[in-house]
Amino acid sequence: MVKPYARDYYLPWPDNPALGAVPDRTKWLEYDVHGQYFGWGIFPLPVVTDELARFRSASAAGCSVVQLRIDWERINALWALDTFGQVNLATAVQAARDTDADADALLAAALRTTGVVSADVGARELEQLAALWLELYPIALRVLYVAGNVYNTSSMIPNGVAQGWSYMHMLGGMRGWDGPQIGSLEVADPLVVADLLAEKADALADYVAWDRRMREWQASGALRLPDPSGVGDVLEWSSLYVRAFVASAEIVVLVKAAETRDLTQAEDEALRRSVERLADVRTTTQKRDARNGYRHYARLLVDPGHLTLMIDKARSTLATHLVN
Known part of the structure; x- marks a missing residue:
């Protein structure tokens, strides 16, 4: 089990050098969608752009499985299934299947399927909302x-x-x-x-x-x-x-x-x-x-x-x- 970052789950940090250090071993990538270092899902930050980038690197380094961490072992009664983390969980599942997918499209679909946006929002409006939400990521860093x-x-x-x-x-x-x-x-x-x-x-x-x-x-x-x-x-x-x-x-x-x-x-x-x-x-x-x-x-x-x-x-x- 390998983390995607050079240390812990720090979003701005580069890829973990350990990804390529053991080429002959089976490797799984552990990715945090709960948000230990980006607001525990209480702060509504989508990280789909990071998911796609990290999963591409991991795949190129020979990782065969992505394991998604939905909570932080230090605290109870708070996990990604109840918070905005459910959006990051939904995008991560799709990003792991297709690392060349479009971040905007993945986020728009996740916002819809998780119910974070109203069912009344049309397709065009949903695209606009997803694009706006993606702008939060570089700001949050x-x-x-x-x-x-x-x-x-x-x-x-x-x-x-x-x-x-x-x-x-x-x-x-x-x-x-x-x-x-x-x-x-x-x-x-x-x-x-x-x-x-x-x-x-x-x-x-x-x-x-x-x-x-x-x-x-x-x-x-x-x-x-x-x-x-x-x-x-x-x-x-x-x-x-x-x-x-x-x-x-x-x-x-x-x-x-x-x-x-x-x-x-x-x-x-x-x-x-x-x-x-x-x-x-x-x-x-x-x-x-x-x-x-x-x-x-x-x-x-x-x-x-x-x-x-x-x-x-x-x-x-x-x-x-x-x-x-």
């Missing part, structure tokens, strides 16, 4: 990762600046597998920091634009998004999730930069804005807590305790660091 570095801890916001930073560095140390796909974290260089912040700003802007169009489909009654975690408005929760990831990653980068040198005026202002945005997310989550809160798994993904550690560390940095 820039949200959940930092220049390709693994920032999310199994889809969760890191538990404070130190954990987020050490996680990226621990896994980023495996650069021999990744080559140029993982970007620099040398935050002592203001140009590197500027690039990292630009990635986050662009990702957020692209997500906001995508979300605006998806909400038009929601308003039309076209969507039937699964909600086993009881978040209510899945798109609203997803926006909260994205904003938390972007703001917290910015905080990690800027706080670590402040530990190596004086921040520039622009960086100081950026850190203050990131703190405000993350505090807004925390306030929203806390207000939801006052109304019985998100159910366990959805709350874990935007844990206000994790956000508080980020905010407190950033505010401490702002109170003590020097501005150049």
Whole structure:
């Protein structure tokens, strides 16, 4: 049994070199459709483009079977059969049968067969909706990762600046597998920091634009998004999730930069804005807590305790660091 990625289930990472390392052995590919590292199916991210690419590589390397993982062994009562993961399961089954299939067509069919879109949606509208949903994948990679570095801890916001930073560095140390796909974290260089912040700003802007169009489909009654975690408005929760990831990653980068040198005026202002945005997310989550809160798994993904550690560390940095 071989995983498709160079390590674990990190979507931006290259193919697993082990795929071609044992040419004379029977190999099965294990693919995660549950979403351990892309939102546990609560965040409605289709990964059919990745499925097709990984299955093609695996087939070329001699893999004869694809096994689809529909849950994460660490948690119970959450699996792909109840979440948006059912869409990724449906596309994976077809992608494994035909690795040259069209991603748009596979996704459109899966949205229909799983009931994630209303039966009233016509064929042309379904094609348009599938095409829009596919646009989320490259956006999500820039949200959940930092220049390709693994920032999310199994889809969760890191538990404070130190954990987020050490996680990226621990896994980023495996650069021999990744080559140029993982970007620099040398935050002592203001140009590197500027690039990292630009990635986050662009990702957020692209997500906001995508979300605006998806909400038009929601308003039309076209969507039937699964909600086993009881978040209510899945798109609203997803926006909260994205904003938390972007703001917290910015905080990690800027706080670590402040530990190596004086921040520039622009960086100081950026850190203050990131703190405000993350505090807004925390306030929203806390207000939801006052109304019985998100159910366990959805709350874990935007844990206000994790956000508080980020905010407190950033505010401490702002109170003590020097501005150049």
